[in-house]
Amino acid sequence: xxxxxxxxxxxxxxxxxxxxxxxxxxxxxxxxxxxxxxxxxxxxxxxxxxxxxxxxxxxxxxxxxxxxxxxxxxxxxxxxxxx
Amino acid sequence: xxxxxxxxxxxxxxxxxxxxxxxxxxxxxxxxxxxxxxxxxxxxxxxxxxxxxxxxxxxxxxxxxxxxxxxxxxxxxxxxxxxxxxxxxxxxxxxxxxxxxxxxxxxxxxxxxxxxxxxxxxxxxxxxxxxxxxxxxxxxxxxxxxxxxxxxxxxxxxxxxxxxxxxxxxxxxxxxxxxxxxxxxxxxxxxxxxxxxxxxxxxxxxxxxxxxxxxxxxxxxxxxxxxxxxxxxxxxxxxxxxxxxxxxxxxxxxxxxxxxxxxxxxxxxxxxxxxxxxxxxxxxxxxxxxxxxxxxxxxxxxxxxxxxxxxxxxxxxxxxxxxxxxxxxxxxxxxxxxxxxxxxxxxxxxxxxxxxxxxxxxxxxxxxxxxxxxxxxxxxxxxxxxxxxxxxxxxxxxxxxxxxxxxxxxxxxxxxxxxxxxxxxxxxxxxxxxxxxxxxxxxxxxxxxxxxxxxxxxxxxxxxxxxxxxxxxxxxxxxxxxxxxxxxxxxxxxxxxxxxxxxxxxxxxxxxxxxxxxxxxxxxxxxxxxxxxxxxxxxxxxxxxxxxxxxxxxxxxxxxxxxxxxxxxxxxxxxxx
Numbered sequence: 022x023x024x025x026x027x028x029x030x031x032x033x034x035x036x037x038x039x040x041x042x043x044x045x046x047x048x049x050x051x052x053x054x055x056x057x058x059x060x061x062x063x064x065x066x067x068x069x070x071x072x073x074x075x076x077x078x079x080x081x082x083x084x085x086x087x088x089x090x091x092x093x094x095x096x097x098x099x100x101x102x103x104x
Numbered sequence: 105x106x107x108x109x110x111x112x113x114x115x116x117x118x119x120x121x122x123x124x125x126x127x128x129x130x131x132x133x134x135x136x137x138x139x140x141x142x143x144x145x146x147x148x149x150x151x152x153x154x155x156x157x158x159x160x161x162x163x164x165x166x167x168x169x170x171x172x173x174x175x176x177x178x179x180x181x182x183x184x185x186x187x188x189x190x191x192x193x194x195x196x197x198x199x200x201x202x203x204x205x206x207x208x209x210x211x212x213x214x215x216x217x218x219x220x221x222x223x224x225x226x227x228x229x230x231x232x233x234x235x236x237x238x239x240x241x242x243x244x245x246x247x248x249x250x251x252x253x254x255x256x257x258x259x260x261x262x263x264x265x266x267x268x269x270x271x272x273x274x275x276x277x278x279x280x281x282x283x284x285x286x287x288x289x290x291x292x293x294x295x296x297x298x299x300x301x302x303x304x305x306x307x308x309x310x311x312x313x314x315x316x317x318x319x320x321x322x323x324x325x326x327x328x329x330x331x332x333x334x335x336x337x338x339x340x341x342x343x344x345x346x347x348x349x350x351x352x353x354x355x356x357x358x359x360x361x362x363x364x365x366x367x368x369x370x371x372x373x374x375x376x377x378x379x380x381x382x383x384x385x386x387x388x389x390x391x392x393x394x395x396x397x398x399x400x401x402x403x404x405x406x407x408x409x410x411x412x413x414x415x416x417x418x419x420x421x422x423x424x425x426x427x428x429x430x431x432x433x434x435x436x437x438x439x440x441x442x443x444x445x446x447x448x449x450x451x452x453x454x455x456x457x458x459x460x461x462x463x464x465x466x467x468x469x470x471x472x473x474x475x476x477x478x479x480x481x482x483x484x485x486x487x488x489x490x491x492x493x494x495x496x497x498x499x500x501x502x503x504x505x506x507x508x509x510x511x512x513x514x515x516x517x518x519x520x521x522x523x524x525x526x527x528x529x530x531x532x533x534x535x536x537x538x539x540x541x542x543x544x545x546x547x548x549x550x551x552x553x554x555x556x557x558x559x560x561x562x563x564x565x566x567x568x569x570x571x572x573x574x575x576x577x578x579x580x581x582x583x584x585x586x587x588x589x590x591x592x593x594x595x596x597x598x599x600x601x602x603x604x605x606x607x608x609x610x611x612x613x614x615x616x617x618x619x620x621x622x623x624x625x626x627x628x629x630x631x632x633x634x635x636x637x638x639x640x641x642x643x644x645x646x647x648x649x650x651x652x653x654x655x656x657x658x659x660x661x662x663x664x665x666x667x668x669x670x671x672x673x674x675x676x677x678x679x680x681x
Contacts, residue, residue, distance in 0.1 A: 041229065092233075
C-alpha cells in the first residue's frame with residue numbers, strides 16, 4: 022500500500038503527560054511525526070493536537086485505534102493531506 | 105453540620121484501596137512510601153511482603169489471574185518503581201488488571217535528581233495501560249477509583265499511581281467517590297444487530313468451522329457460552345496459550361493448543377477451515393506463523409473488546425468490537441444445530457496421524473513431558489497450574505489436560521522468565537481452596553527464587569516443580585535447530601559449553617545450584633527425583649502434603665518441544681522430531 026501524508030486531529034484532555042503519551046505511541050512504534058502542533062480549544066480543559074504522519078491506510082487506521090484506546094483521548098479524526 | 109474528618113493522603117489512599125475491594129496488598133517498603141506503610145497495620149486488608157519488587161508485581165498478577173479480581177501492589181520510588189517494569193509489562197501484554205502504587209520524591213524535589221528519584225510515569229508509560237502522577241491529596245481517592253475502573257474496563261491492564269511523599273503527608277477531606285465518570289474513556293460494546301445476524305449466518309452456512317478461543321474468553325467469563333455454541337453447532341475449538349482452560353480439553357471437540365507448539369490437528373484445522381471464529385484473541389505471531397498463509401481458505405470473524413486488535417495482524421471478514429460473552433449470548437439462539445460429521449472425521453484423522461507424543465531418549469532418564477503428565481494425574485484436573493517461561497511452559501501447555509478457566513497461569517505475551525514462583529504465591533493467596541502447582545525451569549527458577557520464603561512464611565501449600573535440564577532449554581533448542589548447534593550462553597552445567605565459556609572439569613558439582621538445599625535454606629520441604637519409576641509417587645506425595653514443597657526433577661537435557669512450526673513459517677513447515 023502507498024504511504025501518504027495524513028493529518029490527524031486529536032482532541033485530548035488538557036493534562037500533564039498527555040502529549041508525552043501520544044507522542045510515545047508514535048515513537049514507540051517507529052513512526053516518524055512530520056509535524057505536530059498543540060493548542061487550546063474554546064473549552065480550556067480540552068487541547069487539540071494536529072499531527073501529520075506518513076503511512077499507508079492500514080498503519081494510519083491502527084494508529085487512530087491505538088490513540089482512541091488512550092484514557093485521555095476524547096476523539097481522533099483523520100484526513101489525507103494533499104501534497 | 106458535621107465537619108468532615110481530615111486524614112493524610114496516605115490514609116486516604118489506604119481507605120480508598122479498601123473501598124475498591126482490596127483484600128491482599130503485595131509490596132515492598134522504602135523511604136518514599138513510609139507514610140503509607142505507617143497506615144498499613146490498621147488496614148482492613150492483608151499485606152504480603154515480597155523480596156523484590158518484580159516478585160511483588162508478579163504476585164499481584166498471579167492473584168489477579170487466579171481470582172479475576174484486581175491485583176494491587178505498593179512499592180517505593182526510584183529502584184522500587186523501576187523494578188516493577190518487567191512485572192507491569194507482563195500484565196500489560198496479557199491484559200491482567202493491576203493497580204500498582206509507587207512512591208515518589210516530594211513535588212519540590214521532582215526533577216532535581218533527588219535520592220531514589222525516577223521519572224516513574226515516564227518509564228512506565230509504555231508498559232502500563234495508564235498511569236497517574238498525583239498532584240494533591242484531594243484528588244487521591246478519585247484517582248484510585250479511576251485506576252480500578254481503567255484496570256478492569258475494556259481490555260484489562262495494569263495502572264500505575266505515582267504518589268509524591270508530600271501528597272501522602274498532606275491533609276484532605278476527600279472521600280472515595282460513589283461512581284467513576286471518565287471524560288474520555290468509554291470502552292463499549294459496539295456489536296450491532298446486523299453484525300449479530302451476519303455472524304449467525306456465517307456460522308450456519310459454514311461447512312468446516314473452527315472456534316479459536318483466547319484469553320479474552322476467560323477475561324469475559326464466556327467459557328460456558330463457548331462450550332454451548334461449540335456443542336450446538338458441533339464446532340471444534342482450538343485455543344491460544346492464554347485461552348487454555350477456556351474449553352475443556354477432555355471434550356471430543358477440543359483441538360487443544362494451536363500455534364507454534366500447538367497440536368498438528370489444531371493447526372491443520374485452522375489451515376483448512378472455511379470459517380475461523382476468533383474469540384478474544386489478538387492473532388499473535390506465535391499463533392499465526394506466516395501471516396499470508398494463515399487460515400487462507402477461511403472467512404475470519406474476530407470478536408474482541410479491543411478495537412485496535414481487530415484487523416491488526418490478519419484481515420477479517422467480520423470484526424466485532426464487543427465483550428465475547430455479550431456476543432455469544434445474543435448469537436447463540438440464532439445458530440442452528442449442525443453436525444459437521446465429515447469435518448470432524450477429517451480432524452480425527454489428523455489427530456490419529458499426528459498425535460501429541462514423545463519417546464524416551466535414554467533409559468532411566470525422566471522425559472520432561474512425563475513430569476507434566478505426573479502432575480496432571482496427581483492433581484486429577486483440579487489444580488491451578490502456574491508456569492514459568494520456556495520449554496517446560498510449552499510442555500505444560502501441551503500435556504496437561506486444561507479443563508477450566510483461571511487454572512493455567514502463564515506469561516504468554518511477554519514471556520517473562522521468573523514469573524512462575526511469585527505468580528504461584530499470588531494465586532495461592534487468592535485461591536486458598538485450590539491446589540497450586542508451579543512448574544519452572546532451572547533457569548527461570550533462579551530469577552525469582554528469593555520469593556520462595558513468602559510461600560513458606562504464609563504456609564502456602566504450593567508444590568514448586570523445578571524441571572532441571574541444566575540448560576536454558578528453549579534457547580538451546582533454537583540453537584540446535586536454527587543456529588548450527590553453537591550453544592553460546594545456554595548451557596548451565598559444566599559439560600557442553602563453548603570453549604571460552606568452559607568451566608573447570610573437576611568442579612565439585614555438575615549442576616548448580618543444588619535446588620534441594622536452596623529450597624531447604626528458604627524453609628521449604630524439598631526432594632529430588634532422578635529415577636523415572638519414582639516420579640509419580642514423589643509428585644503425588646508433594647501435592648497432597650499441604651506444605652510448601654519443592655520437587656527438583658532431573659530430566660533429559662536434550663529433549664525438545666515438538667511439534668514446532670518455526671517462526672514465520674506456514675503450517676506445512678511444522679516439524680515433528
